[in-house]
Amino acid sequence: GAVVSQHPSWVICKSGTSVKIECRSLDFQATTMFWYRQFPKQSLMLMATSNEGSKATYEQGVEKDKFLINHASLTLSTLTVTSAHPEDSSFYICSARMGTAAQPQHFGDGTRLSIL
Amino acid sequence: DAKTTQPNSMESNEEEPVHLPCNHSTISGTDYIHWYRQLPSQGPEYVIHGLTSNVNNRMASLAIAEDRKSSTLILHRATLRDAAVYYCILRGAGNTDKLIFGTGTRLQVFP
Numbered sequence: 001g002a003v004v005s006q007h008p009s010w011v012i013c014k015s016g017t018s019v020k021i022e023c024r025s026l027d028f029q030a031t032t033m034f035w036y037r038q039f040p041k042q043s044l045m046l047m048a049t050s051n052e053g054s055k056a057t058y059e060q061g062v063e064k065d066k067f068l069i070n071h072a073s074l075t076l077s078t079l080t081v082t083s084a085h086p087e088d089s090s091f092y093i094c095s096a097r098m099g100t101a102a103q104p105q106h107f108g109d110g111t112r113l114s115i116l
Numbered sequence: 117d118a119k120t121t122q123p124n125s126m127e128s129n130e131e132e133p134v135h136l137p138c139n140h141s142t143i144s145g146t147d148y149i150h151w152y153r154q155l156p157s158q159g160p161e162y163v164i165h166g167l168t169s170n171v172n173n174r175m176a177s178l179a180i181a182e183d184r185k186s187s188t189l190i191l192h193r194a195t196l197r198d199a200a201v202y203y204c205i206l207r208g209a210g211n212t213d214k215l216i217f218g219t220g221t222r223l224q225v226f227p
Contacts, residue, residue: 006159034214043203044160044217093159095215104150105215107159 003027004096006108014116015086021079021111023094029074030096034105035067038091050077084115120204125222128194136189136221138204143184148207150215151178151189153200160203160217163189199225 003026011019023033032051036044048069050056056069066088068080077096081088091112095105121139128134140149150165164171164178166187171178177190191198203220 004159036217043219044154046214046216049214091157095159104162104165105152106162107152110157110159112157 002104002106004094004106004108006094006111008111009109010112012114012116013084016083017115018080018082019084019113021081021092021094021113023077023079023096023108025075025096025098025106028096028098028106030077030098031074032097033071033077034095034097035069035077035079036093036095038093038110044093047079081113084113086115089113089115120206120218122202122204122218122221124219125224127224127226128191129226130196131193134191134194134198134223134225136191136202136204136223137186138188139186140204140206141185143206144208146208149178149180149184149187150205150207151176152203152205152215152217153198154203154220155197155200161200163202165207194223194225196225196227199223 005024007022034049035047037047038044046059047062048056048058050069050071052071052074058064071077091110093110095107097105148165148167151163152160154160164176166178179188201220201222203217205215
């Protein structure tokens with residue numbers, strides 16, 4: 001149980017394109033979803049926290065107009081990288097949690113984004 | 117946020133037990149100790165978590181010091197598939213808390 005599906009797993013696109021990444025909790029309702037970014041040989045960096053039906057809370061230094069997050073239902077959150085540039089190339093990972101913060105987070109397999 | 121300290125890397129041979137240490141001297145009374153691991157090119161995977169008592173599950177055991185200032189993740193018999201980066205993270209019990217990943221311990225397992 002507790003499966004999180006992330007789509008697409010890999011995307012290559014031209015500079016200036018907007019890219020949408022989906023994160024779905026397949027067998028549970030996620031009260032909270034998180035988005036992370038990971039550069040090569042570095043640890044995960046939390047970008048934002050989103051609760052269903054409310055605006056996402058972004059971490060310091062993360063541009064909310066650049067990384068649009070929508071959490072329209074208890075099973076789906078999307079991250080849109082708007083007008084992507086090569087420096088946005090990274091491994092984007094979502095996670096979902098049910099219940100309180102004492103509960104584990106369940107992670108998707110990540111989306112590798114390459115901007116040419 | 118309360119921080120954790122882990123060794124950068126550890127090595128083990130296959131079939132041997134592995135003890136991964138984590139220091140968290142500034143832990144608060146309501147912080148849970150969570151462990152996750154990340155295999156190459158994958159998202160992190162939940163391993164185990166606990167508050168005060170030692171915990172066991174099918175993946176590992178978590179031994180928590182009596183003063184809660186340190187903990188140890190125990191893999192009873194390492195396999196090649198256990199080679200990963202292991203993260204020890206403290207989380208509060210509030211609904212809005214989040215996981216902050218440190219650098220973790222890179223575990224190498226040799227055949």
